[in-house]
Amino acid sequence: MRYSEQALNRLSVMQAIGSRGPISRTELTALLQLSSATITEVTADVVRRGLVRERKESIKRSGRPRIQLEVNPDGGIVVGTSLSEKSGLNVTFVNLASDILFQCVETLPEERSLVDLTANIASGLEAAIASSGLARESISRIAVGLPGLVDRERGILHWMATMEDSPYAVGPYIEDRLKIPVTVESGGIGMARAEYWFGRARKRPNFLLVDVDLTVVATLVSDGLPTAGSHGFNMEFAHIKVDSVVNGRECYCGGRGCLAAYCSFFGILSALNDKAAHEDLFSVPPLANGMGRFHDVVRRAQAGDPAMVAHFDMAGEKLGVAVGNYINACDPGYIFLMSSDKAMLDLMEPAFRAALKAATLPALEQNTEIEIGSVAPSWRELGMAALALEQLFVSS
Ligand SMILES: [Zn+2]
Numbered sequence: 001m002r003y004s005e006q007a008l009n010r011l012s013v014m015q016a017i018g019s020r021g022p023i024s025r026t027e028l029t030a031l032l033q034l035s036s037a038t039i040t041e042v043t044a045d046v047v048r049r050g051l052v053r054e055r056k057e058s059i060k061r062s063g064r065p066r067i068q069l070e071v072n073p074d075g076g077i078v079v080g081t082s083l084s085e086k087s088g089l090n091v092t093f094v095n096l097a098s099d100i101l102f103q104c105v106e107t108l109p110e111e112r113s114l115v116d117l118t119a120n121i122a123s124g125l126e127a128a129i130a131s132s133g134l135a136r137e138s139i140s141r142i143a144v145g146l147p148g149l150v151d152r153e154r155g156i157l158h159w160m161a162t163m164e165d166s167p168y169a170v171g172p173y174i175e176d177r178l179k180i181p182v183t184v185e186s187g188g189i190g191m192a193r194a195e196y197w198f199g200r201a202r203k204r205p206n207f208l209l210v211d212v213d214l215t216v217v218a219t220l221v222s223d224g225l226p227t228a229g230s231h232g233f234n235m236e237f238a239h240i241k242v243d244s245v246v247n248g249r250e251c252y253c254g255g256r257g258c259l260a261a262y263c264s265f266f267g268i269l270s271a272l273n274d275k276a277a278h279e280d281l282f283s284v285p286p287l288a289n290g291m292g293r294f295h296d297v298v299r300r301a302q303a304g305d306p307a308m309v310a311h312f313d314m315a316g317e318k319l320g321v322a323v324g325n326y327i328n329a330c331d332p333g334y335i336f337l338m339s340s341d342k343a344m345l346d347l348m349e350p351a352f353r354a355a356l357k358a359a360t361l362p363a364l365e366q367n368t369e370i371e372i373g374s375v376a377p378s379w380r381e382l383g384m385a386a387l388a389l390e391q392l393f394v395s396s
Contacts, residue, residue, distance in 0.1 A: 003225075007394035009034060013042045014071070014393040015224070017052055018098070022068035024057075043069060050075040051096060051393065073097035076140035078392060080385030081125065082187050083108075083146065089121060091128040092378060093139075094385040096392075098198065102132040103378065114157060114165040121170075122177040129178075139180050143388035145187035145380055146170065147215070153232040155184045161215070161252045183391050186234035188217025189226045190383030191375065195336060196221055197386040199379075200371065208332035210237065210323065211375065212315075212339045212348075215252075215260045220332060238264070240325070242318040259322045263315040263348070265294045265341070271311040272297065298343050309347070316348030320355025327360045327368055335370045342374035 003011065012032055017023055020031070029039045046052040053072040056065045075096045084090045088108035093101040106124035111117040121144060129136055148160030155171015175182040192209040195201035201209075205224040211217045218237035220227045228234060238260035239253050248257025249270055261267050269290065301308035323335065337352075339345050345352075349372065357365060 003394050007396070009038055009042050010046065010396075011390060011394050012224075013039070014046065014051065017046075017069050018071050021070040022055065022057075023070075024066045024068055026066070028069070045396075046393075071097050073099060076392060077101065077134060077138050078140055078385050078388035079125070079128075079142040080190065080381040080383065080388055081121070081142070081144050082190065082380035082384060089124040089128075090378070090381045091125065092381040092385050093128075093132055093134060094382070094389070096389065098386075098389070100378075100382075101134065103381075104128050104131060112162060112164055114160060114163040114168045114170070117163065118168060118170045118173050119177075122174045125174065125178060136180075141181050141183070141388040141392050142174070142178065143183045143185060143190070143384040143391065144170065144174060145185060145190040145384040147187050147217070149233055149236060150184055150186045151232045152183065152185045152189075152228065152234070155182065157184065158233070181391070183387060185384070185387055186217065186219075187380050187384075189219045189234055190380050190387060191217075191338075192219035192221050192226055192336075192383065193386045193390070194376075194379045194383030196224060197389075198382060199376070200336065200373070201334075204334055206332065207334040207336060208323075208326065208330075209336045209338070210319075212264060212319065212337070212344065213341070213375075215264045215266055216319075216322075218326075220330065237322065237326075240322050242321050259318055262318040263322075265291070265344075267315055267318075268297055268311050268344075269294060271314070294341075298341065298347065301347050302343065312344065312347035313351040315344075316351030316353075317355040319348065320352045320357075321359045323352075324356045324359025324365075327356075327364050331364055331368075333368060335368060337370060337372045338375050340375045345372055345374075 016028055016031055025039050025043055029036045047054060050072055052069050054067045054069060057068050073095045078094055080092045082090050084105060089106040091106060092103045095101055106127050108120050108124060111120060146157055149158040151158060155169060156167050157170045158167045160166060171182045171184040188211050191211055195209060201207050207221050209219050216238040218235050239258045241257045242259050243257035245257045249261040250256055251258035251261040252266060261270055297308050301312050
C-alpha cells in the first residue's frame with residue numbers, strides 16, 4: 001500500500017508513541033529525525049483526533065513541566081479477522097493501545113462461491129460485534145485477511161484456490177453492509193505485521209516472512225511496511241517455480257513445478273496423489289479428513305518411515321532453493337520461517353538448510369539470519385488488527 005509522506009510521518013509518530021510512550025515531542029524529534037515543525041504538526045493532528053493524549057510529566061523538574069504524549073487506548077477500536085483452519089472466522093477486537101478486548105470464532109458454512117463467502121464473513125462480523133458487547137460506533141476500522149491474490153488498495157480478491165466468482169470486490173461489499181471502513185489483505189501479510197507490531201520483528205524493520213501451511217505465503221517487510229507489487233498485489237511465493245513447468249508436479253493454480261506443489265500441506269498430500277484429501281484441504285473451512293491425512297503423514301515420518309521422510313526432504317529442498325533464489329535476488333537479510341505445524345518444519349529443516357546453502361551465493365548466505373518458529377495462536381487476526389490500526393493512523 002502506498003502512503004503519502006505525510007501519512008508515513010503520522011504512522012512512524014504513532015509507532016514511536018505506542019512503543020516508547022509516554023514520550024515528549026523533543027524526544028520524538030530526536031528519535032525519528034524529523035523536523036520539530038513536522039513533529040509539532042503531526043502530534044497536534046493525532047491529539048486533535050483523540051488517537052493520542054497529552055499529560056504533564058509527573059516528575060517535577062526545574063523550569064516548565066514537559067508535556068508527555070501517550071496513545072489514547074479509548075481513542076477507538078479496530079477489528080481483525082482471519083479464516084480459521086478449523087471452524088470458520090476468527091475475530092479479534094483491539095483498542096488503540098493494542099490491548100485485546102474480545103475474541104471469538106464465528107462458524108462459517110462450507111462455501112465454494114466467493115460472493116457467498118463474503119456475505120457469510122459480513123454476517124459473521126455482525127454476529128461477533130453483537131456478542132462483543134462493544135458499541136458499534138466505537139469501531140473505527142475492520143481488516144479482513146483472506147488467503148489469495150488481493151488488490152488491497154481496492155479491496156478486490158482476484159483469485160482464491162477453489163473459489164468461484166473471482167475477481168470480487170470483497171472489501172466494498174462488507175463495508176457497505178457494516179457501514180464501517182474495511183480493508184482486505186492477504187492473510188500472510190497480516191502475520192508479518194503481527195511479527196512487526198507485537199512479535200519477534202519489533203526491532204527489525206526489514207525481513208522476509210515465509211509461512212508454510214496449507215500453501216506457502218511470503219511477505220517482504222521493508223522499513224516496517226509490507227511491500228506490494230505495482231498492481232497492489234501481494235507476493236505469490238507459493239507459485240515460484242522450483243521444478244520443470246512442463247513435467248513438474250501439478251499445482252492447485254493450474255501450473256506445474258510450483259513451490260506449493262512440494263512444500264505445503266497441499267504439496268505433501270500431492271506426493272501421495274491423495275485427490276480426496278486435496279479437496280478437503282481447500283474447502284473453506286478445510287475439512288477434517290484432509291488435515292487428518294496430513295497429520296498421519298507427519299506421524300509416520302516422525303516414526304522414521306523412509307517413504308514419508310522422503311516427502312519432507314523433498315519439501316525442504318524445494319523451499320531451500322526458493323528461499324536461496326530469493327536471497328540472491330533481493331538480500332532480505334533476515335528470514336522468519338514459520339508454520340502452524342512446527343513438526344513439518346522440523347522434518348524439513350536438514351534438507352532445507354543444505355539446499356539453502358547450495359542455492360545461495362556464499363557472501364549473501366553468510367549475511368542472512370534465519371529463524372524458524374511456529375505461528376502463535378491468534379497471530380493471523382492480530383496482524384489484521386494491526387493493519388486496521390495502521391490504516392486508522394495513516395488516514396487523515
Ligand atoms: Zn502454482
